[in-house]
Amino acid sequence: MSDLLERLRGRGWRLTAQRRVVAEVLDGDHVHYTADEVHALASDRLPEISRATVYNTLGELVSLGEVIEVSTDGRAKRYDPNAHHDHQHLVCSQCGTIRDVHLQGDPLSALPEPERYGFQVSEVTVTYRGICPHCSAPS
């Protein structure tokens, strides 16, 4: 994670306590927090951090390509720090759990030329939905 901070500083990012804390919260794989969750976790370490700063910082990390914004349910967006490994998401329709998954083949190739309608297609996101083992287990 300190690589991340170094990389950002190299791009002219001013390194503040708030930004550091947000980056630390997002450290780790398979993390998919909402902005509110990031704010709550960041507040544990830096109680005076404001919501606006969390939103600002997340937005910056997204536009710098260090974090991916995921909206799986039409509710709060989630932030995925696993931005340097191409992957998609598998979501439990019941509890909302999210897993990163890796596909066979390139989903871009499933869209034939005549179905592109002259668009310059550059990105594809695939979301699988189903019931996770925990939710389908007899209770």
Next chain:
Amino acid sequence: MSDLLERLRGRGWRLTAQRRVVAEVLDGDHVHYTADEVHALASDRLPEISRATVYNTLGELVSLGEVIEVSTDGRAKRYDPNAHHDHQHLVCSQCGTIRDVHLQGDPLSALPEPERYGFQVSEVTVTYRGICPHCSAPS
């Protein structure tokens, strides 16, 4: 569209002016309105229709499987009446235009068994993003 109304009546739907108007607004292919847009268009024909009714009706149409809910941008959900033809979406990153597209092959098969983590996967949505011809044209 009157097939739709007949079908719904067959399922015990009470046919009111409000519901008819909402269904009429959603008539047509390649329509992807937000709830607010549906409300505005419905109000043109039936000025006293309330937002709550539009939300209720859209929700019912979705749970009856007659309309699909699409959230392409993490902002307002859009409602797609093209529910009986399997398709995915192509979105312009600049202007937000949405097109229905048809894929080659089944995207479910791109997710190998070991990548399913015990989920019972039942659904997949694929969203392509790019620049539409109108936005990429020299202005």
Next chain:
DNA sequence: TCCTACATTGGACAAAGTCTAAGTCAAGAA
């Protein structure tokens, strides 16, 4: 035509996110 269960309404409420003006501070300059 009358009944009544279901539908609609308007407004309050809630969740998620954006904006702004005023104050603070990281990091380069001296």
Next chain:
DNA sequence: TTCTTGACTTAGACTTTGTCCAATGTAGGA
């Protein structure tokens, strides 16, 4: 080290999107 300044942060108002509820209206069967 201290100073300076423009970038960063803050609190809270505001916006957008959507949900809920109690009161009122009405579709369609008897």
